[in-house]
Amino acid sequence: DTEVTQTPKHLVMGMTNKKSLKCEQHMGHRAMYWYKQKAKKPPELMFVYSYEKLSINESVPSRFSPECPNSSLLNLHLHALQPEDSALYLCASSQSRDASFNEKLFFGSGTQLSVL
Amino acid sequence: GNSVTQMEGPVTLSEEAFLTINCTYTATGYPSLFWYVQYPGEGLQLLLKATKADDKGSNKGFEATYRKETTSFHLEKGSVQVSDSAVYFCALSAGGYQKVTFGIGTKLQVIP
Numbered sequence: 648d649t650e651v652t653q654t655p656k657h658l659v660m661g662m663t664n665k666k667s668l669k670c671e672q673h674m675g676h677r678a679m680y681w682y683k684q685k686a687k688k689p690p691e692l693m694f695v696y697s698y699e700k701l702s703i704n705e706s707v708p709s710r711f712s713p714e715c716p717n718s719s720l721l722n723l724h725l726h727a728l729q730p731e732d733s734a735l736y737l738c739a740s741s742q743s744r745d746a747s748f749n750e751k752l753f754f755g756s757g758t759q760l761s762v763l
Numbered sequence: 764g765n766s767v768t769q770m771e772g773p774v775t776l777s778e779e780a781f782l783t784i785n786c787t788y789t790a791t792g793y794p795s796l797f798w799y800v801q802y803p804g805e806g807l808q809l810l811l812k813a814t815k816a817d818d819k820g821s822n823k824g825f826e827a828t829y830r831k832e833t834t835s836f837h838l839e840k841g842s843v844q845v846s847d848s849a850v851y852f853c854a855l856s857a858g859g860y861q862k863v864t865f866g867i868g869t870k871l872q873v874i875p
Contacts, residue, residue, distance in 0.1 A: 689865035754806030
């Protein structure tokens, strides 16, 4: 299994809603990532988890709250989002055997989020 | 800081034409370089990579050579197909810890 699975594929939410994005991989990867991609732009790193611990937070607003319950799962909890947060949210994973080894990322197909 | 510059698209080619997408980078240390491809409605997939100077990455007929002297990693393919239509991202990873920097992406459209 070489897939990163993200659910839901599409999400529409109001600014007062609370929702969660989910990501799952069964490749034994120990690093997992959230990226945000606006239309016609490159992905921008939001968070990195390594061995279930948050290792990088790219100064993301607190209305985005990541969670890594175990080595296979990664969640992104959303609360009080703004319309400008509408984007494609991509999850990725990598093996992370060695922090100095620049490894490839395996991406999910993303959740297209619309905030009304 | 690290940065990746790639040519703005879109690039429109006829089937079987030669493809070049330019990519240059700025990085501290010795980065690894990547090309990722994103098909419509999907996430990114690694196309090829190179981890040191003069390495050539290749996959599915695509090639790119890591040129340290010109800080470049241009993507080439000898004969494109309609199925190659996608957005191509040049990227680098430097200093460990998987902090990948992406270029802006180049949309390729191949017409029959």
